[in-house]
Amino acid sequence: MTERAKADPGQDPAFQAAVQTILSALDPEPHREGLRDTPRRVEKAFRFYTDGYHKDPKKVIGDALFEAETDEMVVVKDIELYSLCEHHLAPFFGKAHVAYIPSGKIVGLSKLARVVDLYARRLQVQERLTMQVAHAIQEVLQPRGVAVVIEASHLCMMMRGVEKQNSRTITSCLLGLFRRDERTRSEFLKLVRG
Numbered sequence: 001m002t003e004r005a006k007a008d009p010g011q012d013p014a015f016q017a018a019v020q021t022i023l024s025a026l027d028p029e030p031h032r033e034g035l036r037d038t039p040r041r042v043e044k045a046f047r048f049y050t051d052g053y054h055k056d057p058k059k060v061i062g063d064a065l066f067e068a069e070t071d072e073m074v075v076v077k078d079i080e081l082y083s084l085c086e087h088h089l090a091p092f093f094g095k096a097h098v099a100y101i102p103s104g105k106i107v108g109l110s111k112l113a114r115v116v117d118l119y120a121r122r123l124q125v126q127e128r129l130t131m132q133v134a135h136a137i138q139e140v141l142q143p144r145g146v147a148v149v150i151e152a153s154h155l156c157m158m159m160r161g162v163e164k165q166n167s168r169t170i171t172s173c174l175l176g177l178f179r180r181d182e183r184t185r186s187e188f189l190k191l192v193r194g
Contacts, residue, residue, distance in 0.1 A: 015043045052121030057136040064108035075099040086123035094152030097192045101144040134173035145176030
């Protein structure tokens with residue numbers, strides 16, 4: 001990416017030329033009015049969709065760590081997420097459920113959603129996204145356990161290929177107590193389903 005593109009997304013001539021090449025391959029009239037500014041708009045959109053590459057979970061959480069007054073499970077459910085499938089660049093979207101069991105520190109709740117966004121705003125597969133969120137929270141908070149479940153619908157399965165509109169993919173990553181202790185895992189899953 002050029003220095004100018006970093007300063008002003010939507011200003012990278014090489015990116016826009018690549019989009020224009022794609023438009024020319026797809027549309028018999030690639031220079032018509034409706035497509036005239038599409039390369040710039042697509043670049044700006046894709047820079048936004050993938051801005052998670054330029055963020056660090058430690059910095060996103062920052063100083064939002066506080067002394068824990070509890071050692072009970074903390075759950076944030078239904079965190080909306082939007083990402084792009086790295087195989088087709090088609091969107092997938094859904095929700096994440098994130099839990100942790102404090103070990104001395106708690107985190108501002110919005111920071112859990114920000115960690116989900118940080119990893120969702122990359123070219124992704126859902127399986128890796130789930131693991132990255134769980135491991136980032138584990139690394140920064142050092143809790144007794146972390147659990148992440150993601151439920152998502154993938155347009156690469158809905159609009160093309162197998163064309164199954166009602167399919168959802170569910171992935172999970174369980175660390176620490178959530179992996180070792182059946183009661184802890186069951187409590188989390190009951191709270192997520194409830």
